[in-house]
Amino acid sequence: DWTPDSFIETTIAALREKLGDDKVVLGLSGGVDSSVAAVLLHHAIGKNLHCIFVDNGLLRKDEFEQVLESYKHMGLNIKGIDAKQRFYDALAGLIDPEKKRKAIGRVFIEVFDDAAHEVQDVKWLGQGTIYPDVIESVSVKGPSATIKSHHNVGGLPDFMKLKVVEPLNTLFKDEVRKVGKALGIDPNILGRHPFPGPGLAIRILGDITPEKVAILQEADAIYINNLRSAGVYDKVWQAGAIFLPVQSVGVMGDERTYENVICLRAVESVDGMTADWCHLPYDLLAKISNEIINNVKGINRVVYDISSKPPATIEWE
Numbered sequence: 001d002w003t004p005d006s007f008i009e010t011t012i013a014a015l016r017e018k019l020g021d022d023k024v025v026l027g028l029s030g031g032v033d034s035s036v037a038a039v040l041l042h043h044a045i046g047k048n049l050h051c052i053f054v055d056n057g058l059l060r061k062d063e064f065e066q067v068l069e070s071y072k073h074m075g076l077n078i079k080g081i082d083a084k085q086r087f088y089d090a091l092a093g094l095i096d097p098e099k100k101r102k103a104i105g106r107v108f109i110e111v112f113d114d115a116a117h118e119v120q121d122v123k124w125l126g127q128g129t130i131y132p133d134v135i136e137s138v139s140v141k142g143p144s145a146t147i148k149s150h151h152n153v154g155g156l157p158d159f160m161k162l163k164v165v166e167p168l169n170t171l172f173k174d175e176v177r178k179v180g181k182a183l184g185i186d187p188n189i190l191g192r193h194p195f196p197g198p199g200l201a202i203r204i205l206g207d208i209t210p211e212k213v214a215i216l217q218e219a220d221a222i223y224i225n226n227l228r229s230a231g232v233y234d235k236v237w238q239a240g241a242i243f244l245p246v247q248s249v250g251v252m253g254d255e256r257t258y259e260n261v262i263c264l265r266a267v268e269s270v271d272g273m274t275a276d277w278c279h280l281p282y283d284l285l286a287k288i289s290n291e292i293i294n295n296v297k298g299i300n301r302v303v304y305d306i307s308s309k310p311p312a313t314i315e316w317e
């Protein structure tokens with residue numbers, strides 16, 4: 001019978017056998033899968049696991065610092081890399097969502113590769129690939145593979161001639177969470193909503209500037225913190241704010257404003273393939289809207305997305 005403890009025990013033994021004294025590099029994203037993969041590898045090979053966590057400037061507010069801190073707390077051998085400016089430079093002026101994704105993927109590979117080269121004699125690339133990712137990348141017709149160029153899987157550049165080790169590639173998401181819990185990983189990491197690799201870049205419609213990212217981070221933080229304090233966060237499959245570069249008229253005191261729109265999105269889903277919008281309580285929506293409009297400069301209107309998938313995707317880009 002499958003239990004998290006038996007999985008952990010056999011996987012650690014198998015990893016030790018397979019890796020011996022070899023070194024492994026692994027990119028952490030702050031998400032569940034890469035975190036659980038990293039902790040398993042850490043238990044198996046300790047300091048021979050070299051983790052890399054890239055700040056692409058497109059993460060949630062304070063996320064890089066907080067997540068880096070909790071990884072260090074877990075004892076992981078981890079290097080945080082501030083590459084914000086490289087990503088902003090590559091994104092400057094890009095509007096097309098696929099071009100934005102490609103630019104982010106390209107810069108990530110460059111930054112990761114630079115960092116990986118600093119690990120002497122590294123032999124392996126560790127990845128948090130889970131079973132559904134394996135299936136999805138095999139059946140190229142999967143909607144998410146064809147409609148949007150997801151780059152969670154297969155982003156290995158040719159020049160990194162590393163062997164791949166994927167300790168979670170037989171598990172489903174709920175099993176990964178159970179393993180993570182049995183490993184004692186921070187519940188805040190295990191319970192996180194899915195968050196796309198390109199991050200806030202695909203939640204800002206059109207071109208990206210550091211100013212727009214900062215506005216969206218503030219609005220998103222107010223939104224997510226309110227979902228948490230209302231006890232709703234864990235009931236929602238995924239939530240996030242979207243920056244709409246649409247200006248509309250408002251009044252603030254006796255001033256007329258002409259500012260942007262924040263859209264709130266929250267969905268229920270099982271696997272992200274289909275999704276229904278969440279019927280969040282009106283009182284909660286009212287509180288979030290007031291807080292955003294009163295505290296986030298540059299926003300004078302908040303709307304709620306009431307579209308289900310299909311046909312509307314979860315992300316706006």
Ligand code: XMP
Nearest residue numbers: 150151152194195196197198272313314315
């Ligand atoms: P959509 O927007 O296609 O999203 O309904 C389904 C799920 O996939 C996530 N998503 C992405 N994840 N890179 C990722 O790693 C991407 O480019 C990407 N686009 C969407 C989305 O957040 C949702 O969980």
